[in-house]
Amino acid sequence: MKAIIYRDTGAPEVLEFVDRDLPAPGPGEVRVRIAVSGVNPTDWQARSGAGHPKQFPEVTPHLDGAGTIDTVGEGVDRGRVGQRVWVFLAAAGRPTGTAAEFTVVPAEQAVPLPDEAGFDVGASLGVPALTAHRALTVAEDGPRRLGPGALKGHVVLAAGGAGAVGHAVIQLARWAGATVISTVSGPEKARLATAAGAHHVVNYREGDPAAEIRGIAPDGVDIVAEVALGANLALDLAVLRTRGTIATYANDGGRPVELNVLQNMVLNARLQFLILYTAGPEARTAAAEDVAAALRDGALPVGEEHGLPLTRFPLDRTADAHRAVEGGTVGKVLVDVTHGTD
Numbered sequence: 001m002k003a004i005i006y007r008d009t010g011a012p013e014v015l016e017f018v019d020r021d022l023p024a025p026g027p028g029e030v031r032v033r034i035a036v037s038g039v040n041p042t043d044w045q046a047r048s049g050a051g052h053p054k055q056f057p058e059v060t061p062h063l064d065g066a067g068t069i070d071t072v073g074e075g076v077d078r079g080r081v082g083q084r085v086w087v088f089l090a091a092a093g094r095p096t097g098t099a100a101e102f103t104v105v106p107a108e109q110a111v112p113l114p115d116e117a118g119f120d121v122g123a124s125l126g127v128p129a130l131t132a133h134r135a136l137t138v139a140e141d142g143p144r145r146l147g148p149g150a151l152k153g154h155v156v157l158a159a160g161g162a163g164a165v166g167h168a169v170i171q172l173a174r175w176a177g178a179t180v181i182s183t184v185s186g187p188e189k190a191r192l193a194t195a196a197g198a199h200h201v202v203n204y205r206e207g208d209p210a211a212e213i214r215g216i217a218p219d220g221v222d223i224v225a226e227v228a229l230g231a232n233l234a235l236d237l238a239v240l241r242t243r244g245t246i247a248t249y250a251n252d253g254g255r256p257v258e259l260n261v262l263q264n265m266v267l268n269a270r271l272q273f274l275i276l277y278t279a280g281p282e283a284r285t286a287a288a289e290d291v292a293a294a295l296r297d298g299a300l301p302v303g304e305e306h307g308l309p310l311t312r313f314p315l316d317r318t319a320d321a322h323r324a325v326e327g328g329t330v331g332k333v334l335v336d337v338t339h340g341t342d
Contacts (some may be wrong), residue, residue: 001019001020001021001022001100001102002018002019002020002100002101002315002316003017003018003019003020003060003099003100003101003102004016004017004018004061004099004100004299004315004318005018005020005058005059005060005061006053006058006059006061006216007057007058007059008049009046009047009048009049009054009085010047010049011048012044012047012319012320012322012326013319014047014321015047015061015134015318015319015322017315017316017318019119020060020100022102022115023096023102023103023104024073024104025072025073025076025104025180026073026104027073027074027075027327028063028073028074028075028076028106028107028155028223029072029073029076029100029104029105029106029107030071030072030076030080030085030104030105030106030107030110031066031068031069031070031103031104032067032068032069032070032085032087032098032102032105032110033067033068033069033070033101033102033338034065034066034067034087034098034100034101034102034103034337034338035065035066035067035068035119035123035336035337035338036065036066036067036119036120036122036123036334036335036336036337037062037064037065037097037098037099037123037315037334037335037337038063038064038065038066038098038123038124038125038126038127038332038333038334038335039062039318039321039322039325039333039334039335040061040062040063040064040126040127040128040164040183041078041250041325042063042120042127042328043061043062043063043091043097043322043325044312044322044325044326045062046059046061046091047059047303047322054254055093055095056064056095056128057210059091059093059095060091060095060096060097060098060099060100060103061091061099061318062090062091062096062097062098062099062335063088063089063090063091063092063097063098063126063127063261064086064087064088064089064090064098064124064126064127065086065087065090065097065098065122065123065125065126065337066084066085066086066087066089066113066120066121066122066123066124066125067084067085067119067338068082068083068084068085069081069082069085069110069338070082070102071082072107073107080107080110081295082314083110083112084112084113084115084119084122085110085112085113085122086110086111086113086121086122086123086125086126086295087103087105087109087110087111087113087122087126088109088111088125088126088127088130088288089105089109089126089127089276089277089284090103090105090109090234092276092277098123098325098337099315099318099335099337100202100337100339101315101338108257108288109288111291111292111315113294113295114285114296115294116298119302120302120303120310120334121295121300121301121302123306123334124164124302124310124332124334125168125291125295125300127165127276128164128165128167128168128332129167129168129172129287129291129300130276130284130287130288130291131168131249131274131275131276132165132168132169132171132172132225132304133146133172133286133287133291133332134247134274134276134279134283134287134288135165135167135169135223135225135247135249135272135274136169136172136173136174136176136223136225136251137168137283137286137287138245138247138270138272138274139154139222139223139244139245139247139270140243140245140270141222141243142154142222142223142245144286145286145292146172146175146176146290146294147176147179147290148175148177149176150176150177151173151177151178152176152178154173154175154178154179154220154222154223155180155181155216155217155219155220155221155223155241156169156173156176156178156179156180156181156221156223156224156225157159157181157182157183157213157221157223157224157225157236157239158170158180158181158182158183158193158198158225159182159224159225159226159227159228159232159236160182160184160227160228160252161182161183161184161189161192161193161196161198161201161307162184162188162189162192162193162307162330162331163227163330164308164331164332165227165249165250166182166193166225166227167192167193167196167302167307167308168300169225170182170193170196170198170307171196171197171294171299171300172254172290172291172294172299173223174197174198174199174299174301175294175297175299175300177217177334178218178222178223179199179200179216179217180197180198180199180200180202181199181200181201181202181213181216181217181221182196182198182201182202183196183201183202183203183204183209183213183232183235184201184202184203184204185203185205186203186205187203187329189330190203191305191308192308192309192330192331193307194307195304195305195306195307196306196307196308197307200216204232204235209234209235210238210239211237213235214238214239217239217241218238219241220239220241220242220244221236221239221240221241221244222241222244222245223244223245223247224236224239224240224244224245224246225246225247225249226246226247226248226250227248227249227250227252228250228251228252228253228255229246229248229250229251229257229259229295230251230254230255230256231252231253231255233246233257233258233259237260237263237264237267237269240267240269241267242267242268243267243268243269243270244267244269244270245269245271245272246263246267246269246270246271246272247269247272247274248271248272248273248274249275257320260272261317274310278335300334304331307332308332309330309331309332310331310333310334311329311331311332311333311334312334312335312336313333313334313335313336314335314336315335315336315337318335321333321334321335
């Protein structure tokens with residue numbers, strides 16, 4: 001099979017396009033013929049060695065993807081052969097991610113993909129959608145599971161709504177019944193956040209964004225899904241309601257965070273840091289189940305018209321896909337692995 005590998009961490013040039021033997025699934029595992037592989041920031045960070053120590057002599061990157069199960073290991077229902085699936089965390093603690101024609105994952109990490117959902121949708125879920133679910137289910141006064149009506153009466157602020165996680169926050173929060181506000185940096189990203197389903201969009205570079213958000217939500221925001229905590233903390237606290245939650249999954253820009261302890265104490269604020277790897281199996285399982293339900297309801301479309309532009313590369317140009325993500329390409333970067341129809 002064709003695959004992308006790297007033996008040493010570093011710049012995108014360490015990625016190699018190679019031939020490898022077909023992997024065989026072990027007990028409790030499935031082998032998936034990958035159609036589309038999704039690229040996330042954590043993929044290039046792992047490749048570069050930034051905060052992700054390399055665990056194996058050779059690594060095939062990428063956590064997320066979508067394709068078709070072609071064989072199963074011992075203990076897995078053989079009826080799953082031929083099933084279309086979306087795959088998450090494929091390369092987490094394993095050497096074989098989705099940047100290959102075939103990958104092997106634990107059966108529970110290959111989730112059925114509805115017939116009406118394309119492989120592009122499936123490859124765009126994984127890390128962004130599961131992270132968004134986690135951000136929306138950690139509030140003290142909020143639900144632990146998502147579904148229609150679960151966030152009714154809640155106000156969610158999606159920081160950076162034009163990004164992949166922000167996009168998923170908007171879609172899942174709206175599906176769950178929340179009022180959704182998104183902050184953006186300009187008109188083009190405002191258009192994307194609106195297309196994703198945000199009820200209100202605020203340009204944080206103009207006017208008084210805190211006053212604008214308070215005008216929409218006089219009692220404050222229940223949950224902030226935050227992508228740049230150092231840059232946005234002052235705004236977040238200015239609009240957070242008492243006992244509100246700031247769920248932060250990144251710190252884009254790397255600005256140091258200065259915390260006013262008394263201000264947070266008075267608010268009874270919850271500052272929740274999150275990452276999927278250490279969220280625990282129960283949280284990941286719940287997230288995958290709820291995301292699958294939203295997918296069945298048609299709540300997670302992708303593409304320009306749905307607020308998440310797709311930029312694609314063939315498998316042999318995976319290095320260029322990494323450069324695109326590392327360079328801040330808006331939307332979702334995908335790698336076409338095998339050709340075929342959904």
